[in-house]
Amino acid sequence: MLKNYFKTAWRSIVRNKAFSLINIIGLSIGIAASLLLFIVVQYELSYDTFQPNYNRIYRVATQDKFDKDITYNSGIPVPALKALRAEFPQIQFGALQSAYGSQVTVPADKNETGNKFIEETGVFFIEPQLFDVFKYQWLTGSPASLKDPNNVVLDEKTATKYFGTWQQAIGKTVVLDNAITLKVNGILKNTPANSDLPLSVIISYVTLEKCGQSYNHFDTWNTTSSNFNIMALLPPAVKMDDVDRGLLQFSKNHYQPLQSNSIKTNFLQPLSTFHFDRRFASFGDHVTSKSTLLTLSLIGIFIILMACVNFINLATALSVNRSKEVGIRKVLGSNRSQLFGQIMSETAVIVGISILAALGITWAVLPYIKHIASIQEQLSLFTIQNLIMVVSIGIIVTLLAGLYPSLVLSKYNPITALKNKMVTAGVSGVSLRRGLVIMQFTISQVLIIATTVAISQMNFISKAELGFNKEGVLILNGKSDSISLSKQSAFKQQLLQIPGVQSVSFNNDPPSSDNLWSTNFAYNHQPDEKFQISLKFTDADYLKTFGLQLLTGRSPVESDTMREVMINETLVKKLGIKNPNEVIGKVIRIGRNQWYPVVGVVKDFKTSSLREDIKPTLITTRKTFYYCTGIKIRTQQLANTQLAIQKVWNQFYPEYAYSSQFFDENIERFYQQEEQLSLLYKIFAGLAIFISCLGLYGLVSFMAVQKTKEVGIRKVLGASIISLLQLFSKEFTILIIVSFFISVPVAWYMMHSWLNNFVYRIPLSSWFFITAIVSSIAIAWITVGYKAIKAAIANPVKALRSE
Amino acid sequence: MIKIRNLEKIYRTEEVETVALNKISIDVKEGEFVAIMGPSGCGKSTLLNILGLLDDPDNGSFLFNNIEVANFNERKRADLRKHNIGFVFQSFNLIDELTVFENVELPLIYTGVKSGDRKKRVEEVLDKMQIMHRRNHYPQQLSGGQQQRVAVARAVVNNPKLILADEPTGNLDSSNGNEVMTLLTDLNEQGTTIIMVTHSEHDARYSHRIIRMLDGQTVLENIMV
Numbered sequence A: 001m002l003k004n005y006f007k008t009a010w011r012s013i014v015r016n017k018a019f020s021l022i023n024i025i026g027l028s029i030g031i032a033a034s035l036l037l038f039i040v041v042q043y044e045l046s047y048d049t050f051q052p053n054y055n056r057i058y059r060v061a062t063q064d065k066f067d068k069d070i071t072y073n074s075g076i077p078v079p080a081l082k083a084l085r086a087e088f089p090q091i092q093f094g095a096l097q098s099a100y101g102s103q104v105t106v107p108a109d110k111n112e113t114g115n116k117f118i119e120e121t122g123v124f125f126i127e128p129q130l131f132d133v134f135k136y137q138w139l140t141g142s143p144a145s146l147k148d149p150n151n152v153v154l155d156e157k158t159a160t161k162y163f164g165t166w167q168q169a170i171g172k173t174v175v176l177d178n179a180i181t182l183k184v185n186g187i188l189k190n191t192p193a194n195s196d197l198p199l200s201v202i203i204s205y206v207t208l209e210k211c212g213q214s215y216n217h218f219d220t221w222n223t224t225s226s227n228f229n230i231m232a233l234l235p236p237a238v239k240m241d242d243v244d245r246g247l248l249q250f251s252k253n254h255y256q257p258l259q260s261n262s263i264k265t266n267f268l269q270p271l272s273t274f275h276f277d278r279r280f281a282s283f284g285d286h287v288t289s290k291s292t293l294l295t296l297s298l299i300g301i302f303i304i305l306m307a308c309v310n311f312i313n314l315a316t317a318l319s320v321n322r323s324k325e326v327g328i329r330k331v332l333g334s335n336r337s338q339l340f341g342q343i344m345s346e347t348a349v350i351v352g353i354s355i356l357a358a359l360g361i362t363w364a365v366l367p368y369i370k371h372i373a374s375i376q377e378q379l380s381l382f383t384i385q386n387l388i389m390v391v392s393i394g395i396i397v398t399l400l401a402g403l404y405p406s407l408v409l410s411k412y413n414p415i416t417a418l419k420n421k422m423v424t425a426g427v428s429g430v431s432l433r434r435g436l437v438i439m440q441f442t443i444s445q446v447l448i449i450a451t452t453v454a455i456s457q458m459n460f461i462s463k464a465e466l467g468f469n470k471e472g473v474l475i476l477n478g479k480s481d482s483i484s485l486s487k488q489s490a491f492k493q494q495l496l497q498i499p500g501v502q503s504v505s506f507n508n509d510p511p512s513s514d515n516l517w518s519t520n521f522a523y524n525h526q527p528d529e530k531f532q533i534s535l536k537f538t539d540a541d542y543l544k545t546f547g548l549q550l551l552t553g554r555s556p557v558e559s560d561t562m563r564e565v566m567i568n569e570t571l572v573k574k575l576g577i578k579n580p581n582e583v584i585g586k587v588i589r590i591g592r593n594q595w596y597p598v599v600g601v602v603k604d605f606k607t608s609s610l611r612e613d614i615k616p617t618l619i620t621t622r623k624t625f626y627y628c629t630g631i632k633i634r635t636q637q638l639a640n641t642q643l644a645i646q647k648v649w650n651q652f653y654p655e656y657a658y659s660s661q662f663f664d665e666n667i668e669r670f671y672q673q674e675e676q677l678s679l680l681y682k683i684f685a686g687l688a689i690f691i692s693c694l695g696l697y698g699l700v701s702f703m704a705v706q707k708t709k710e711v712g713i714r715k716v717l718g719a720s721i722i723s724l725l726q727l728f729s730k731e732f733t734i735l736i737i738v739s740f741f742i743s744v745p746v747a748w749y750m751m752h753s754w755l756n757n758f759v760y761r762i763p764l765s766s767w768f769f770i771t772a773i774v775s776s777i778a779i780a781w782i783t784v785g786y787k788a789i790k791a792a793i794a795n796p797v798k799a800l801r802s803e
Numbered sequence B: 001m002i003k004i005r006n007l008e009k010i011y012r013t014e015e016v017e018t019v020a021l022n023k024i025s026i027d028v029k030e031g032e033f034v035a036i037m038g039p040s041g042c043g044k045s046t047l048l049n050i051l052g053l054l055d056d057p058d059n060g061s062f063l064f065n066n067i068e069v070a071n072f073n074e075r076k077r078a079d080l081r082k083h084n085i086g087f088v089f090q091s092f093n094l095i096d097e098l099t100v101f102e103n104v105e106l107p108l109i110y111t112g113v114k115s116g117d118r119k120k121r122v123e124e125v126l127d128k129m130q131i132m133h134r135r136n137h138y139p140q141q142l143s144g145g146q147q148q149r150v151a152v153a154r155a156v157v158n159n160p161k162l163i164l165a166d167e168p169t170g171n172l173d174s175s176n177g178n179e180v181m182t183l184l185t186d187l188n189e190q191g192t193t194i195i196m197v198t199h200s201e202h203d204a205r206y207s208h209r210i211i212r213m214l215d216g217q218t219v220l221e222n223i224m225v
């Protein structure tokens, strides 16, 4: 029986070649697209789940409640570690201090300064106890390897990078930041890529006792740095809420005596939110918000639904043609369930073919997935989870697509079916079909609107007036230890000798960055203000190098320590002062420091990404914080200039690896996730339109056959070609307009909330919506046009002969 | 009204070339009722389609009201057709999705008659064809005779000068057939020119003149008395 089903199914598919092809193309693209999205979502959700204690691991994070807002910090003051251990003895704590961007020097015979590696991720000072909380696999050594100072554990790939093989690394020494000699006495297996705590260079925590200062590791209750984290493993019976209550009391006891201008509280952040909570800094490669994952999943579901809609539409439309076959089968004794089975198996065959094609497409596209998602790892398609997913997609799609047409066809009354008078039976099918077409075009139009809005916002960002010059500025990452500092002015002089170099500025931070160094402050001998200011330490050439503009006054004079300060426009406004000239000569105190005079006001510039407001900022001098060198270079002969700069660097700092980026590239990185989302919208809007047009094309081809006679008669009666084209396009046009009105509020809500991520954003103008409807109608007309024109210009005599 | 000379129509398919009309010449005067007869495949329908400006001849001359229309383009033909010619087919050719009223209304829409006038005209014609009570029915809900009466109504609603009927009684029983023939005769008496293809000698007797065709040519013309 089943064999017979599939045999007839196959024949019917071959007979209706065009329609089968449309279905298979639509379904396979839809399934492939959804499969890709589901793989991405599943991968993101899998972050850290390999940790055996996944559900019991927490970070002790910090929040600061100010007058108006709350800031969150993944870090905690260093002394809290001892206090927590004393006050929460039932909980296991482990601490880590990150040292990202550190340089590891591997001594080498040939190269007298050794091989230098800058490690952007995975460098930590870690307590052995952390490995009670997080589990990692050890190739050799154990957490005890980290008990003594000046020991280091490497992961397999880093050990291989330094020494050729990990076995050769054991017992060798490396030098951290040209200051600390470390002995390799343990090797970890590489951390899985889906980890928010990837480890590659792990230095024993006790090493910090001697060098904490260089890594901003201060043993005081006053400082909270996101570089210092405390992780906790709760015993199975202990609840997070109970611990949080305890931490509330803990915070009162320890932070209230400090009398800061905020209320500081520690609380637990579960490991299961590490990857999704953008309020906290991450040690992993990226953070993905749950709402992004929801968007991805919804798009995946919608794309599959659209492909199913095509199937249902074409199948019900075609059923009119098949009514005769059904009638004959019924007269010959086939019953409803047999007919039902037959049509379901046809669907299953088409879905099966589509799934095979979809797997092929997915396999081919998977390597490019990193462009739409922050996934660097090569994902594999053939895993058990994916297999289960594919099979369930197959079953769901078969049911979704096949159920309705099978029910409709098997229900036919054999007499009317034989007469081929399907007018009455077709009526319900027609309204269902309209509903489904409306759904398709609603999704397409929402995606078109989303795409145009996202593209315009990203354009707006790239063209936005930043208040500084981002082009042609090279950023060198340096070190601020005393030896390097003593060479700074000579280094600068040498750089300025290079013809392509226009100016050089030492500073702690370029004008716009993700870094945040903020503090409480007081103005004009008043008590501390209720808000914090962000600090930038720069030399006198900062304005010139980055193209910042002075509003009034002047830059602070060159000095190795703090002497004078300059503030930005926003700070002036936040202090409630109208005339910037008023602040010149007044004094400001930051932290517990002394009072310094304000000598200038700088015109506002964007201090961070356009998602955020401009921060009230203070700019002053202090040589020990100049980690960063900004070099403004002429755009001609860029490569030569860069080479010359590197040569000067190696001459002055042979023990430091040279590393440089262009400032504008750094800024682009702020918007990586937005760029990806915008690309994603582009791709899926395209796919959605393609799939709906495919369906539309199928429907119109069918209509053209159905209406051959009607078109013939109308032509005989004098219908013009235009009026015949209207016959085909009118209904679709109305359906698109209806779906437009559904998509407007949906898209408006969606993109309004997306744009709200940005402080600097474009208005959601009606043009986005007009573009969507005009382009949908145009695309639909083009799709319908060919078939309709062909039908309309056919000779009516032929049409009527076909009776 | 109609004057065709040496008209040729040749159908070419991959293998065969069919001469459907072979240098045929015919005249029809205004107000005439002409029947065309002949064996199946002799070219009757082909001739009627050309006379109705649905198809164009390959050769020869066709004067319609003294205007040469043999080489008119599609648009000009359609224009001439919708104002002057009505059609009645053997298989009725009503549009299934439209009601009786809407079917009859169509030609008026295409000639741009205003909707108020349309309603009046359609009701008038339906009344005359005694099918008014079925105005809101769909074609499938009517008998063959009723359907053909609707088709005739639709053919005359525009007051065409010429009605072309291709076996109008072919699908009808004799009493329904006679009814349709009476309708055509009445129209002819009111001044409409009628050219009708038929296989029935009985129906042909309603006409003034019978043109007999064979292999795409006229072979005989009988004048009825």
Ligand SMILES: Nc1ncnc2c1ncn2[C@@H]1O[C@H](COP(=O)(O)OP(=O)(O)OP(=O)(O)O)[C@@H](O)[C@H]1O
Residues within 6 Å of the ligand: B011, B012, B013, B018, B019, B020, B038, B039, B040, B041, B042, B043, B044, B045, B046, B047
């Ligand atoms: N589109 C066409 N392609 C090829 N040959 C055609 C076409 N239309 C008609 N013919 C041929 O032209 C000839 C005349 O056809 P026509 O339909 O005019 O005959 P008819 O006299 O109306 O016959 P019947 O009485 O059966 O309706 C036939 O041999 C037919 O096969």
Ligand SMILES: [Mg+2]
Residues within 6 Å of the ligand: B044, B045, B046, B166
């Ligand atoms: Mg014929």
